[in-house]
Amino acid sequence: MPVPKGSTLDPARTRAAILDMATDALYEHGLDGVSVGRLCTEAGISKETLYRHFGSKDGLVQAVVQARSDRVTRWLSRAATAAGEDPADQLAAVFDALSTWHAEPGFRGCAIVNAAVQHHADPVRPIAARHFDRRLDLLAGIAARAGVADPERLGRQLLQLVVGATVIADLRPDPGAARDAREAALALLANAAQSPSTR
C-alpha cells in the first residue's frame, strides 16, 4: 500500500524524520555499518524516498554530519553563555556539559571525529575542519575575554583538552575524563591570566 491512507504528506517533515533517525543509527553503528536498506527499514520509508531527499548515501551522510555539527556547536555555545559573564565560569560550564554528555547512555565519542576518521576525505572532512574552527572560536573567545596574552594559542590548547577528553572517555573508558580536563583547563586559564595582555 503506497502512501498509507491516513498519512499527512509533508516532504519537509519526512526529510527531517529521516535525518533524525539516520543521525542516531550512523552514530551507533558507524557510517559504513548501516546499509541504505536498513536505514529505510528503520525509518519506515522506501528507498526511493530516501534517494529523492538526499540523492545518495554520501548526501545523507553529509546532511547528518552537518546537522550534528550545527546542533553541538549551538549546544556548547549556550552552555557557555548560560554560565554568566565570568570567563572561568564559562569555561567550567563547557567541561561540565561535556561531563554530562560523556555519561549519557549510548555515548560513543564525538560523532564528528568518528565520521571524519571513517570517511577521511569526501564531504565529511571539510565539515569536520569547520566544526573545530567554530569550537576554537568559542574557546579562544573565552580566553580573550579573560585577557590572556595569546587567546588563540590558549584556545587551541583548550580545544585539545576538549577533544582529548571526549575521545578518551569513549576509548578507555573514563567517566571522569571531563572532570580532569576541566581542572586542567582552569589551571591553564589561570596560569595564562597571571601574565595578562592589557588588563
Place this chain on the structure above:
Amino acid sequence: MPVPKGSTLDPARTRAAILDMATDALYEHGLDGVSVGRLCTEAGISKETLYRHFGSKDGLVQAVVQARSDRVTRWLSRAATAAGEDPADQLAAVFDALSTWHAEPGFRGCAIVNAAVQHHADPVRPIAARHFDRRLDLLAGIAARAGVADPERLGRQLLQLVVGATVIADLRPDPGAARDAREAALALLANAAQSPSTR
C-alpha cells in the same frame, strides 16, 4: 606458477611482510577501505597464504593494531628516556616526538584511535584500551618522578593533551598542535609541582 622457483620458503618472514604491508594500507585507507583481495595483490601473495597466517580479516586487523600499539609505545618510551632524567625534559621530549610524527607525510591521525573508532567493538577495542593504559603509565610515571601531588590525575590530563593534539593535527589540520600541547603540558606540570607531595 605456484611458489616461484627461486624463492626462499620462510613462513615467519612472509607473515611479517604481510603485517608490514597491511599496517600501511589499513592506516591509509581505513580498516574497511581495503579488501582482502587488494591486500593480497599489494603484498604479492595469494588469499590462501593470508588466511593461513591470520585466519580472517579480523585476525589480520587484530595483529596489525596490536603490533602498531607495541611499536608506538616503545617509540614514545624511548623518546622519553633518551631525554635524560629530568621529568620536564622527558615530557617535552614526548611532545617533540609527537611534533615530528605529525609532520610526516601520510600522517592520518593516531592509528589506534582510528581503528577503535572504525571497529568500535570486536578485537580492536580492548587493544585500544590497553594501549592508552600503557600511555597513561608513561605520563603518570613522569608526573610521579616530578613529585606532584596526584600523578595519576596529571597523567590523565597529559594523556588528553597527547590524544587531542594528535586528533586535531589530523582533522583541522594544525601542524603546530604538538607545540601548543607541549607548552600546555609543561605548564600543567609546573603548576602541579608547585604544591608537591613529599619533596
Place this chain on the structure above:
DNA sequence: ACTATATCGAACCGATCGGTACTATCAAGG
C-alpha cells in the same frame, strides 16, 4: 629420495552493497 609444508593462481560461493526502475496508491492544491 621422500614426505610434509608452503605457496600461487584461479575459480567459485553466498551475501550484501548502493542505486535504479516500475507500478499502484493516496494526499494536496488549483
Place this chain on the structure above:
DNA sequence: CCTTGATAGTACCGATCGGTTCGATATAGT
C-alpha cells in the same frame, strides 16, 4: 474534480565483499 507530486513496495542490477577449495609446483626437513 482532476492533475500533480509524494510515497510504499518490490523486484532488479552490477559490483564487490570475505572466505573456501583445488590443483599445480616448488622448497624444507628427515
